[in-house]
Amino acid sequence: KETNAGIRELRASQRETDRQMKETDLQIKELGRQIGGLGRKFGGFTEGMAYPSMKRLLRKRFHMETITPRVEISRNGKHMELDVLGYSNGKGNQVVVVEVKSRLTPEGIDQMEQTMTRFDEFFPEHRDKRRFGMIAAVDFSPNVEFQTQRRGFYLARIQDELFVLRSPESFQPRYFGGV
Numbered sequence: 001k002e003t004n005a006g007i008r009e010l011r012a013s014q015r016e017t018d019r020q021m022k023e024t025d026l027q028i029k030e031l032g033r034q035i036g037g038l039g040r041k042f043g044g045f046t047e048g049m050a051y052p053s054m055k056r057l058l059r060k061r062f063h064m065e066t067i068t069p070r071v072e073i074s075r076n077g078k079h080m081e082l083d084v085l086g087y088s089n090g091k092g093n094q095v096v097v098v099e100v101k102s103r104l105t106p107e108g109i110d111q112m113e114q115t116m117t118r119f120d121e122f123f124p125e126h127r128d129k130r131r132f133g134m135i136a137a138v139d140f141s142p143n144v145e146f147q148t149q150r151r152g153f154y155l156a157r158i159q160d161e162l163f164v165l166r167s168p169e170s171f172q173p174r175y176f177g178g179v
Contacts, residue, residue, distance in 0.1 A: 050100045050136045050158070051084065057156065057165060058086040062096050062132075065089065073122045080115065080122045083136075087126060094130040095123075096154075104137035104144050104155075112153055116176040131176040134165075 051069045058064040064086035071082040084098035097119065099112045116133045119126070134154035145166065148155045152174025154167045167173070 050098075053158075054084050054098055054100075054136055054156070058084070058096055058098075061165060062086065062094065063088055063092045064096060065092075075122055078121070080118060082115070087129060093128065094132065095119075095126050096132050096134055098134045098136055098156075101135060101137040102139065104135060104140035104148070106144065106147060108135065108137075109144070109148055109151055109153070113151065120177055127177065132173045133176065
């Protein structure tokens with residue numbers, strides 16, 4: 001009798017432990033969802049904060065005629081999103097693609113490389129233009145700054161609530177196709 005009672009007690013305890021584990025799993029999933037949402041909101045906040053100064057910079061330094069935030073395009077079942085797209089026709093005939101990051105890491109540079117490599121696939125109408133990539137970031141290390149410019153991307157950092165281009169006037173960006 002004592003053994004049977006002990007087994008029943010053990011089973012009841014196991015059921016309660018299983019219930020608590022399921023509840024904990026649900027709480028962890030919900031927390032993950034909330035953290036992901038917070039990350040997206042912060043990314044959107046950073047993009048919104050960057051856009052006014054990026055617009056000024058693209059018009060003044062690069063003479064962009066058209067500047068569009070948050071460009072989304074789908075072609076042949078594939079998708080691409082750009083934080084800012086600026087272009088000019090005629091004499092300038094160039095495109096600047098801007099990726100905005102709260103914290104720039106080497107993976108962010110890889111992402112920009114992939115965006116520039118795939119650009120023609122999504123924007124064939126700009127194939128005849130010189131194309132440049134720019135990364136605008138709130139925070140990055142000196143090593144990441146070096147890597148960004150070594151790989152041929154302009155780099156802008158927010159400073160006094162404005163993004164300031166960190167690439168010197170003498171910087172020679174890498175062309176990504178076009179003329």
